Amino acid sequence: MKKEIPYKIYLSENELPYTWCNLRAFMQNKPAPLLSPKTMQPITVEELSEVFCEELAKQELDDTTPYIDIPTEVRDFYKMYRPAPLIRAYCLEKKLGTPAHIYYKFEGNNTSGSHKLNSAIAQAYYAKQQGLKGVTTETGAGQWGTALSMACSYFGLDCNVFMVKCSYEQKPFRREVMRTYGANVTPSPSMTTEVGKKINAEFPGTNGSLGCAISEAVEAASTREGYRYVLGSVLNQVLLHQSVIGMETKTALDKYGVKADIIIGCAGGGSNLGGLIAPFMAEKLQGKADYRFIAVEPSSCPTLTRGKYAYDYCDTGKICPLSKMYTLGSGFIPAASHAGGLRYHGMTSTLSELYDQGLMEARSVKQTDVFEAAEYFARIEGILPAPESSHAIRVAMDEAIKCRETGEKKVIVFGLTGTGYFDMMSYEKFHDGKMTDYIPTDGEIEKGLAGLPNL
């Protein structure tokens, strides 16, 4: 007999996973290796260790170990906000009149407001283990920077965040959260790095960009004794740490004898989606179970749905390794959108390869449709979702509506990666009818792809 399913499935702290799931280890056709931007050859742990912590460099290149132990210290920190609830969307199902069962894994119940903390704490831990003084990173809207600040504060590490200047000035709230956690937040481009000075000289009064902030953070890490650079998405190590989302989700569903049919997540760099689907995709790859996976991206930045599968630089400044991935070209500048966390030109190599193999679907959605779903969801389920997360809500609702039409009783699971408390300006635009949609023309896409490196 099946157990009655509560509104919120909370696992006990004992059920928190002891290992991360390394999805690549289950793939027969592995993602192509990262290339060094200097040699254009597969990058080595030694080369990567110049920029990243050693243990993280190892994780980055490990595509054979299926499960990697979560260090006790990291697991203890996880206990402060995990296991995260898996919520049965009873109210949404009822309102939609769908026979589908909808579940969402909610990652917003921590002060950073998103899943980013799962990897931030792991990266801070390995930095501390290596005896580093601190880390540097960049942040746009500030979600990753906030998460890293919390993690560094916990381990007593110095945290230097280069924040894109326009965000630093226009969105002071996340900046203040970071300062609350003791981080040094520098508007980028700054006068504290060579590259920052150069950009300031070249473009006086510039508002900065993520590409520039990355360059400053990497320079700061490499020129300061005892510092390394850390990154919140795209990398394999980040997907690995984020697999805690999927591991918990699977444990919770298994506990209640529920088998998912469709698993949906928003995808910018791909870390949240990669983490959510990891153990499920591992089963699929082993022929143990079948699932449909849907990556949802903004139509303004349609990496999977309109990009090309090719080697490209991970950053605009072309100083980071190259990755074979679906990309719109590292020179593609997505139109300003209200889902800043999804404005990335590429897609993490693992998801790119899985998509290329036809093991995962992708869908792009317009932001007005996304905000419509976000508001609908908030009113029914209570939680105010982040615009990024709301991409997954949109498609989960669309699939549930299809079930209403076909009468199918599918089990839909989606990732609700975070809350929208710091996105109220965007909601305001939506309420005032001032939000527009932007879909790049074929010419714009072609222009971006024309900049791909010749390899």
Place this chain on the structure above:
Amino acid sequence: MKKEIPYKIYLSENELPYTWCNLRAFMQNKPAPLLSPKTMQPITVEELSEVFCEELAKQELDDTTPYIDIPTEVRDFYKMYRPAPLIRAYCLEKKLGTPAHIYYKFEGNNTSGSHKLNSAIAQAYYAKQQGLKGVTTETGAGQWGTALSMACSYFGLDCNVFMVKCSYEQKPFRREVMRTYGANVTPSPSMTTEVGKKINAEFPGTNGSLGCAISEAVEAASTREGYRYVLGSVLNQVLLHQSVIGMETKTALDKYGVKADIIIGCAGGGSNLGGLIAPFMAEKLQGKADYRFIAVEPSSCPTLTRGKYAYDYCDTGKICPLSKMYTLGSGFIPAASHAGGLRYHGMTSTLSELYDQGLMEARSVKQTDVFEAAEYFARIEGILPAPESSHAIRVAMDEAIKCRETGEKKVIVFGLTGTGYFDMMSYEKFHDGKMTDYIPTDGEIEKGLAGLPNL
């Protein structure tokens, strides 16, 4: 044998209380009755029902029923965000080096960001039951307004919020959360009510005040067919609904065989503290167990510590009933502070009476000390607390430090009523060293008290 205590004690949904605890029913010396502002006689259910929903008017005057059933519909809504976790502050204890055991009941894991939702949903439910079209209310910073908007959205009620104009303009974020939930938010004073027009004519360009917003909300309720006025604190009915906090806390502690020694909460109007202590105080009043209770208030608005126990108006406009309470006088205007939720001149009658009987202690704290505690707590425990809640953190830490000095292994429980995501401007001031403290002079206190009605 005692069970090992996890970081977070999550009760199951079956353990969610079925009843609210009506603290007054346990008191031998009851709080003095509310007086009608028209007759200066004890107010009747009929008189109260002109402004409030009938069932709520009954609850307001019921001081004999010890436990009141939580309606199934309200309990179902509670399941969306309750039971709220009772968190063992392991990290804080370790950092403070105290032998004390610290627990906090965290009410911030819902979109309204605070405990206010516990009463908002109950009030909306009774309004719906009565067949009303909608409700009106006032809000300052917007926590109560947000909670009420969510509750009304759930039950399909029209929600009209009069928001103090300066907050409406300077703090647009909570306003947008309310709009997301479908509320009509009107800057007060507005031109939609007679009292608003009058105030606008008298003080052109005024920024409004809570007193004025209350007057507009009450007028709007009484002049529109099918509307009633609702309030988020001070009233007995609100304390009743908030007792769900204490009921869950007690169940969680009992489950692990833990007996609290000191229970601490911040106190503005007193709803959160009254709710938290309800079942514990009931035990104390019955001689079943002893506890120390500490109400923490801002030194800028020292209602209990420097006020007078007397009949006073609950609102600045003197249109609401009079309550016997500790008060600084309804004309006392507390200095601007960063804990807007604690800027109230009086204290709910139940807590006032308990304090007068010596059953509860009170302490006032300076806001710079409060923010120091808030930041310390955030860095150690991860959660970014609201300034209001941080008053309780300050005193909990002080008590834990005393235990370090005496070696006592006391069990300290405090209420963490909400999150500080919308208070980053205040944190910024603190970080920049621009926060000041204000303690009213004896003359200012005397002036406020001089305005008390002669009864």
